[in-house]
Amino acid sequence: MQVAAQQLGQAKTNTKQIDWVGSIPFIVMHVAALCAFFWEFDAKAFWLVFISYYIRMVAVTAGYHRYFSHRTYKTSRLMQFFIAFMAQTSAQKGALWWAANHRHHHKYSDTDKDLHSPEQHGFWWAQVGWIMSPSSVPTHWKWIQDFAKYPELVWLNKFHLVPPTIYAVAMWLVFGWSGLFWGFFFSTMLLFHGTFVINSLTHMFGRVRYRSGDGSRNSFLLALVTCGEGWHNNHHYYQSTANQGWFWWEIDLSYYVLKLGSWLGLVWDLRKPPAHVKAKTIASEAKDVAA
Incomplete structure (x- = not known):
């Protein structure tokens, strides 16, 4: 029965329906985030939102994405569980669910089989519609x-x-109601959309350096928002790298954290793009043709 249900789900991949009942937790999270404004947005609230957002964004990008989806580095079994746990404090479902969907996305990027291609399905569906679909x-x-x-x-x-x-309860116990609503609900809502703009905006706006075969683009601004994921054209061109900012000026906070982890022996074998891959830009191809 479970297999049949999964097959049914796969068959509906491109069905643009909204499961309003199943999406109630997602909607409630947004409503709860807005309820944060019943508490003063002071310096404490700002830092709760800021730190809670970026700690978990690193967990999402370095964990869900660069480890579970692409296996761009190695770690121990215990650390693997810890990374999955921290990534899941983002409330973006399970690590295996997230990575499976992302691998599917790369297989069919910007085709009609892509779960969240703005080119095929529009911005709204790429941003939130697909996550609310059966x-x-x-x-x-x-x-x-x-x-x-x-x-x-x-x-x-x-x-x-x-x-x-557990994360929400901890924020409440340590920081009170302000911690729960600003540090968990509001920052989680920002984290949802900070993650989802990679599905949508980095396939719509930005610079194209490499022929990746899809609509992926690089964005400095979105790299700041997403701890390095904004270098999306780099990533789609060559997926198996722990760093997505390939040049010194391409800020990639998640890679800096992974590099620190490698110095501490928590992770190892961080993959980086070979020099010949980095060099083969669209501009260099044009020069070769001209020559």
């Missing part, structure tokens, strides 16, 4: 078999609300 509900196990062999990750994926719930 097709986004199941974990597509065929895309994530390498990590599905770890029972603790499967458990965490199934009970994906455990990490954000």
Whole structure:
């Protein structure tokens, strides 16, 4: 029955429906975020939002994306669980669910099979519509078999609300109601959309350096917002790198954190793009043709 349900979900991948009942938690999160304004937005609230956002954005980008989706570095089994747990405090479902969807996205980037291509489905669907669709509900196990062999990750994926719930309770216990609403609900709402702009805006606006075969673009501003994910054209051109900012001026906070982790022995074998890959830009191709 479970297999049949997953197959049904896969069959509906491109069905642009909204499951309003199933989307109630997502909607409630936004309403709760707005309720934060019942508490004063003072210096304490600012730092709660800022720090809570960026700590978890690093967990999303370095964990969900660069580790579970692309395996761009190695770590221990214990650290692997910790990374998944921290990423899931973002309330963006399970690590295996997230990575499976992302691998599917790369396979079909900006085609009609892409779950969240703005080129194919429009900005609104790429930003939030797809996550509210029935097709986004199941974990597509065929895309994530390498990590599905770890029972603790499967458990965490199934009970994906455990990490954000623990995080929310901790914010309330330490910082009170202001901590819960500013530090959890409001920052989580920002984190949702900070993550989702990579699905939408980096396939709409920015600079194209490489022929990636899709609409991916680089954006300095979005790299700041997403801890380095804004160098999206780099990433789509060559996916298996722990760094997405390939040049010194391309700020990539998540990679800096991973580099620190490698010095501490927490992660290792961080992959970087070969020199010949970095050099093969559209401009260099044009010069070769002209010559």
